[in-house]
Amino acid sequence: MATQRILDFIATRRPDGPCMVLDLDVVRENYRAFEKALPDSRIFYAVKANPAPEVLKLLADMGSSFDTASVAEIEMALDAGATPSRISFGNTIKKERDIARAYQLGIRLFAVDCEAEVEKVARSAPGSRVFCRVLTDGEGAEWPLSRKFGCVPSMAVGVLRHAYSLGLDAYGVSFHVGSQQTDLSAWDRALGDAEMVFKTLADEGIVLKMVNMGGGFPTRYLKDVPQAEAYGQAIFGYLRKHFGNTLPETIIEPGRGMVGNAGVVKTEVVLISKKSEDDDKRWIYLDIGKFGGLAETMDEAIRYKIVTPRDGDELAPCVLAGPTCDSADVLYEKTPYPLPLSLTIGDEILIEGTGAYTTTYSAVAFNGFEPLRSYVI
Template structure:
């Protein structure tokens, strides 16, 4: 926890709920990545937190950017980055957005399908393209799916077709899964990607870059996560093992790792109740819930550490949000412990909430506005 955030909360007494982001922590995380993975170019995944101050800071740090859509590209440009530092990384793009990005100088795109490749060939000719490879990794806390990427044979054919269509087959990307807690997954993904590099090499295509994606974890509740240097070691060992002395350039798209632990949400306890005399379940209702910025509590996937005032004696609670929606429950299956002395009006700190919170929040569900962010 940063004392800077605590001081801000004590001095400014902002209305709750609110997210406070300590920009210094982002700088530390950025520098840690640069130290432990010096050969890796960083493309910040803007979707993790698109706050203006965050993007500006990363522009100043000379970061590159992974953008999900046109609006994010606009934000990055507005913050002063040149478009040669932008990857349009979403594999699901409207043709008109590709054309717009190309017109504004973006020359780096990702795709994972034949149709997307056709769009790129038409609206972003000669651009550098990544094909996203589907890898089957385990150990990610946030839902994995087959939504992105394609199989290795298809990826090979698509890259050959990319070249035929006048695009530059630039590299392969993958994603080990967001909040990846198992370092052994890097070996699986990099091994498979290396195989694709060699398959394409045999077809006469020399790829330049491996895009290692995101996945570097931040520390949530109970996460016995490996440190950045363990992840870096696992990545570099796999790179050496599979690529030997034919090492491609490396890029990564960290989001959660760069900003997750830079943010703390302050929330107020609105109500504490029991439902019956027989059943001794304590319900604690906060002024933030699933639709107010904590969307990643869906299926209780991400478990935030929550700090509440009070003496040491705690008991189990069901934690819920403030809306009239019966689905707006944060944790019911996983039993959180909170002080028995907790009372209405107490402020709690929801830790490590810098990533994937504010931008997810509903525009006005139940009349509650989106989560306000203060960058300090």
């Protein structure tokens, strides 16, 4: 949603070219909503969603911890004021020299999903805590995850056993139910898997302590989704169901859920055309596309809400595309987007819910276009 502050900023500052404007007040509200919804979970903000220093500083001041994907993100979280104990190196794919660098910086919590990664951590970050990522099926997610991260639960038992045998602190398991997950039962299944790993290892005397429930908390796009509170209650219920009275420590890693709805992309209609005299839909070209920050429109997975100055006028379906000379730079074509027939070249339009996974996805210089500018207000 474009807040009044965002609308005022765009109206007053008149930034030239496409940009993303993010309202910190919304991030603050989101953080408080997560705290309220899951009061017993530690919040590790997924820095990759939006690493703007202002966002990290706000969240660090509010007490957030940070889930990081690289040494650069660890350094950003430290710069924002987080202590090393509030930072996890959550990428399961790490160069051993990056693990060593993170260890030097004080990081003691690492994600793994196979024995080879455990061995790197044991060598270069001895004694650290590790949690093993478990594969989930991703059913119900708008942006389902591939099998890239994690291993099956039975293998996770072996990975954590190996960590224990190498002197690491076999600390827990993690999962991720998929981005924009709207089916709450996905957490039920994943927590059931986690409990199996806990129980199997406990029988061997290895006591896990933590369940990292990842992200997947949806931001509002076009559809109405259950609020953070509903998620919290349901997840708490599943924790009780699987772990009874000995609840593990829990971590959540919201990224999109923390910043997605706080940001709005301002873009401009560059061209409106048809491909033939009898074409039944218009092509509308914007000054931002797949390579300018909207990479998540890949396969039309995410359908952002678009606000135009002509809303209320008669609608007709459009193919929406970006400004580059790349023919793959098309946002919505399989499912054309209904936009006002009165829309005109030069109109400024807003793409809502774009606070996450936009600025950093942007190509560095494709077609000579500069990366997406970002204003944090």
